[in-house]
Structure formats: C-alpha cells, structure tokens
Amino acid sequence: MVLIMAIFSQWSFKTGFAEYLHNSELAKAKSLTQQLARYYEQQGSFQALQAQDRNWHQLIAQLEPNIDLPPPQKLPEPRIKKRALPLILRLSLFDQHHQFIVGDPLAKQLEQGQTLTEFPIVIQLGQTVGWLVVRQGQPITDELAEAFIKQQSTHLYWIILVAAGLALVLSWLLLRHFLKPIQLLKSGTQELAEHKLNTRIPITSQDELGQLAQHFNQMAETLERNAINQQQWITDISHELRTPLAVLQSESEALLDGVRPLNLKAIESLHQEIMGLGQLVEELHYLARADSGELVLEREALILNEVIAHSVVSIQALIQDKGLTLELEAVAPIKIAGDAQWLKQLWVNLLTNSVRYTDSGGLIKITYQLNPAQRTVQVLLDDTPPAVPSESLPYLFERLYRVDASRQRSKGGSGLGLAIAKAIVTAHQGMIAAEPSPLGGLRIRVVLPYQEGK
Incomplete structure (x- = not known):
C-alpha cells in the first residue's frame, strides 16, 4: 500500500x-x-x-x-x-x-x-x-527544473522508506496487540474444555477484544458457579435422601429384630417417612421440570384474590392446629392470566412455610398493593416472629437452603418449597423477594402482572 x-x-x-x-x-x-x-x-x-x-x-x-x-x-x-x-x-x-x-x-x-x-x-x-x-x-x-525534480524525488524516496519502516513497526505492534488476547482466549477456551473452570483472562484494554475477554470471564464464572451449585445440589439431595432412608432402615430393622413391636403406631411412623420421601421426590421433579423449561402453564383468566382464598382454605387445618390467626385483606377482584394449579401450589407453599415457622398464637397477614403505572400487583405475606436473620434473606429461595437445618427437618420442611415458589413466579413473568416484616417476622413480596377490565 x-x-x-x-x-x-x-x-x-x-x-x-x-x-x-x-x-x-x-x-x-x-x-x-x-x-x-x-x-x-x-x-x-x-x-x-x-x-x-x-x-x-x-x-x-x-x-x-x-x-x-x-x-x-x-x-x-x-x-x-x-x-x-x-x-x-x-x-x-x-x-x-x-x-x-x-x-x-x-x-x-x-x-x-x-x-x-x-x-x-x-x-x-x-x-x-x-x-x-x-x-x-x-x-x-532546463537543468534547474531537472534538479528540482530530482531533489523532490529523492525526498519522496526517503519519505517512502521512513513510511514503510513505520508501517512495519506499527503492523508488528498491532499484530502483537491483536494476537496476544486472541492467544489468551484460545488457551483459556482449551482450559475450560479441560474442566478448569477457575480460568480467567486478564483484561488489558477496553476495546472489542477487552470486552470479549470480559464476556469470557463472565462465562467462565457462570460455569464455575453452576458447577459448584450442581455439586452442592447433588450433595444436598444425597443428604436429604439419606435422612429418611436411614430412619426407614433403622425402624424396619428394629421391627425385624423384634426390638419394636409391629403395631399400628410403627406402621404409621414408617408411612409418615415414606410420605415425606415421596414429597421430596415430587418437589425435585417440579424443579427439574422448571430447569428444563418443561413447566408448561395453561394460562386462563383468573381472579388472584380468589386463588389465594382457596389456598388459605386448603391449609386452614394447619393454621388452626398451630393456633395462628390469618387476616386476608378484602379487595376488589384482581384479574390476572395464569395457571390455576401452579398458582395454588405457589400460595400453598408460601402459606405452609409461614405457618410452619411462626410461633403459636402469632399472626399471618395478606395484603395487596396495585401499581397501575406498571400494571402489576404486589401481594404481601407478613407473619409475626421469629424473624429470619438479614444475612439469610437473599438465600431463602435457593434449593435446600435452611436457616437452621435441624430445626427445619423437625418441622417437616424439605427446603424446596420456596425454590418451587420462585420457579412458579418466574414462569408467570413475576418477581418474588424476602424482607423483614413490620410484624416482626418475615415478609414475602410477590409481584405479578395483572389485567385491566372486567
């Protein structure tokens, strides 16, 4: 050139x-x-x-x-x-x-x-x-004109040589600038293929190559986090399954050895453990469907406050056994588009969690807040003490997370109810969050889109 x-x-x-x-x-x-x-x-x-x-x-x-x-x-x-x-x-x-x-x-x-x-x-x-x-x-x-032409040609030749030298130097620098991050990306990709998920590429510029390196690091970080979560998920599942299986094994061996008499009480105990194990497997199945995108919604026009009222009725016995009071705000019908079965499962999970961890004689309160500008409705589920530590709030919707693992098992929780609730809300293009409640316990905030009109 x-x-x-x-x-x-x-x-x-x-x-x-x-x-x-x-x-x-x-x-x-x-x-x-x-x-x-x-x-x-x-x-x-x-x-x-x-x-x-x-x-x-x-x-x-x-x-x-x-x-x-x-x-x-x-x-x-x-x-x-x-x-x-x-x-x-x-x-x-x-x-x-x-x-x-x-x-x-x-x-x-x-x-x-x-x-x-x-x-x-x-x-x-x-x-x-x-x-x-x-x-x-x-x-x-004339010789003067020829001398001028010759002088200008000589200058031009020198300019060509200098320009060519500068072009070679700049080309080498540019080649090094482009090849180094590409080589780093190549080696980083090879390390990721070898399951070295802690691989990161140094970001040395803010241009397109620097942005590419940043995206690579984000991808590697996501893969590493997913691998850690998967490993933790397998560990937690193994632990959750080991407990009821160990109970079943010990009780059945006691019955076989004649240590415990084979009576109705022993059979009920075994049945309770089997039902808990079945519930855990079913909840794992729900989450597996959500992860694979198979959580298919059969959307229909629904009245949100009616769905919540029906869910309250289904756990009314639990509320009474615990000696709790439930206040449900009466509002005009709130029309939404959603899957009735999954939405009922959502509120049953949230209410069951609240009933399970609220002290006897406490209060559970459900209120609504409409946002016409964003066409969303917020459903606030508040309960009385005990409260959840602030450092645990961001993790409540993670699978198998427990604030107090031994205490939750004693209360019959699998650690999957809130994770399933989050999957259902996400499938309905909504948002769910946990925060301290003004009543002294936990507040669950659920935001869902609503439909205007009759």
Missing part, C-alpha cells in the same frame, strides 16, 4: 509540475504576441525578422534571458537530445497565411508526444497579421 501511494504521489507530482511548466511557457509565448504586434505596427511587416535571424533572437531572448542562443547555423537538433530545447528555440513565426517566416525550422515536423499551440498576432485595427507557434513535448527545459 505504501509503495502504491508512493508511485501515485511521484506520478502526480511530475504531472502537476509538467503542467505548470507547460502553462508557464504558453503564458510567456502569449505575452510575446503583443510585442510582435507592436513590432509589426512599427515596421509594417516581419521582413526584417525574416532577413536577419539576429533580430528575431534579440526579440525573443527576453523570454529566457539566462539562455545563450547559438549561432543560427548551429542550432541544436532536438531529436538527438535527451533534454527538450528551451522555449525560445521552439518558437516560430508564421504570416497570416500560415507561411513560415522565422524561428523553429521543425515547427511542422512533430514527433510522438509533441503538440503545437498557435497564438494569433493581432494589431490595434483587429487584423491578424501572423501566428506565433509553440512546439511542446517534454516541458522540462
């Missing part, structure tokens, strides 16, 4: 300089026609110029005073010269009938690449009395 630009620059300079010299010669020749017109008015003809070449030479010598004219009989032959003749030796005078008078004897014998330019010689009466003819070809006519 640098070479092409250099060649083009050299050609452009030579062409422009040649055009400048060409026009300069024509301007000098045109000024000479005025002198020839005055000469004709004074002499009445050009016969004196034709008779004496010296008179012609004296007239045109003022155009190029630095040029020494040779004797007429020793005019140089331009065809055998490498350099074009000076302008004053390429001028010729013709009469009004284009008959040669004096000047360049080769004016009408053009070589390839040469041109003739004619200027009329007009006296004051407007009569054309002759023609001044300029023969032009190669316009570089």
Whole structure:
C-alpha cells in the first residue's frame, strides 16, 4: 500500500509540475504576441525578422534571458537530445497565411508526444497579421527544473522508506496487540474444555477484544458457579435422601429384630417417612421440570384474590392446629392470566412455610398493593416472629437452603418449597423477594402482572 501511494504521489507530482511548466511557457509565448504586434505596427511587416535571424533572437531572448542562443547555423537538433530545447528555440513565426517566416525550422515536423499551440498576432485595427507557434513535448527545459525534480524525488524516496519502516513497526505492534488476547482466549477456551473452570483472562484494554475477554470471564464464572451449585445440589439431595432412608432402615430393622413391636403406631411412623420421601421426590421433579423449561402453564383468566382464598382454605387445618390467626385483606377482584394449579401450589407453599415457622398464637397477614403505572400487583405475606436473620434473606429461595437445618427437618420442611415458589413466579413473568416484616417476622413480596377490565 505504501509503495502504491508512493508511485501515485511521484506520478502526480511530475504531472502537476509538467503542467505548470507547460502553462508557464504558453503564458510567456502569449505575452510575446503583443510585442510582435507592436513590432509589426512599427515596421509594417516581419521582413526584417525574416532577413536577419539576429533580430528575431534579440526579440525573443527576453523570454529566457539566462539562455545563450547559438549561432543560427548551429542550432541544436532536438531529436538527438535527451533534454527538450528551451522555449525560445521552439518558437516560430508564421504570416497570416500560415507561411513560415522565422524561428523553429521543425515547427511542422512533430514527433510522438509533441503538440503545437498557435497564438494569433493581432494589431490595434483587429487584423491578424501572423501566428506565433509553440512546439511542446517534454516541458522540462532546463537543468534547474531537472534538479528540482530530482531533489523532490529523492525526498519522496526517503519519505517512502521512513513510511514503510513505520508501517512495519506499527503492523508488528498491532499484530502483537491483536494476537496476544486472541492467544489468551484460545488457551483459556482449551482450559475450560479441560474442566478448569477457575480460568480467567486478564483484561488489558477496553476495546472489542477487552470486552470479549470480559464476556469470557463472565462465562467462565457462570460455569464455575453452576458447577459448584450442581455439586452442592447433588450433595444436598444425597443428604436429604439419606435422612429418611436411614430412619426407614433403622425402624424396619428394629421391627425385624423384634426390638419394636409391629403395631399400628410403627406402621404409621414408617408411612409418615415414606410420605415425606415421596414429597421430596415430587418437589425435585417440579424443579427439574422448571430447569428444563418443561413447566408448561395453561394460562386462563383468573381472579388472584380468589386463588389465594382457596389456598388459605386448603391449609386452614394447619393454621388452626398451630393456633395462628390469618387476616386476608378484602379487595376488589384482581384479574390476572395464569395457571390455576401452579398458582395454588405457589400460595400453598408460601402459606405452609409461614405457618410452619411462626410461633403459636402469632399472626399471618395478606395484603395487596396495585401499581397501575406498571400494571402489576404486589401481594404481601407478613407473619409475626421469629424473624429470619438479614444475612439469610437473599438465600431463602435457593434449593435446600435452611436457616437452621435441624430445626427445619423437625418441622417437616424439605427446603424446596420456596425454590418451587420462585420457579412458579418466574414462569408467570413475576418477581418474588424476602424482607423483614413490620410484624416482626418475615415478609414475602410477590409481584405479578395483572389485567385491566372486567
């Protein structure tokens, strides 16, 4: 590219300089026609110029005073010269009938690449009395012009060399700049393929490559976190399954060994453990469907507060057994689009969790807040103490998370109810969060889109 630009620059300079010299010669020749017109008015003809070449030479010598004219009989032959003749030796005078008078004897014998330019010689009466003819070809006519061209060419060659050197250095730097992060990305990808999920790439720039490295690190961090969560998930599931299986094994062995009598109470105990194990497996199945995108919703027009009221009825026995009071705010029907079965499961899970961990004699309160600007409804589920530690609030919806693991098992919780609730809310394009309650316990905030109209 640098070479092409250099060649083009050299050609452009030579062409422009040649055009400048060409026009300069024509301007000098045109000024000479005025002198020839005055000469004709004074002499009445050009016969004196034709008779004496010296008179012609004296007239045109003022155009190029630095040029020494040779004797007429020793005019140089331009065809055998490498350099074009000076302008004053390429001028010729013709009469009004284009008959040669004096000047360049080769004016009408053009070589390839040469041109003739004619200027009329007009006296004051407007009569054309002759023609001044300029023969032009190669316009570089003196050593000074050639020296200037040579000097400029030398400078251009040096500029080309310097530019080429700078281009090579910049190309090497740019190549290194681009190849280094690409090589890092390549090696990082290979390490990820080898399950080295703690791989990170240093971010050394803010350009597209830097952003690509940042996205790579985010992807690697996500993969590492998912791998850790998966490992923790498997560990937690194993632990959750081990407890009821261990109970079943110990009780069945006690029955087989005759340590415990085989009666209705023993059978009920075994049945309770089996039902708990079945519930755990079913909840794991719900979450597996949510993770794989198979949590299909059969949407229909529903009244949200009616769905919640039905859910309250289904756990009314638990509320009474615990000695709790439940206050359900009475509001106008709130219309939503959702899956009735899944939404009922949502509120049963949330209410069951609240009933399970609220002290006896406490209060559970459900209120509604409409946001017409965003067309959403907030359902607030508040309960009385005990409260959840603030550091545990962000993790309540994680699978198998327990604030107090031993205490929750004793209360019959699997640690999956709130995780399932979050999956259901997310499937309905909603949001769920946990925060301290003004009643002193826990507040669950559920935000769902609602529909306007009757």
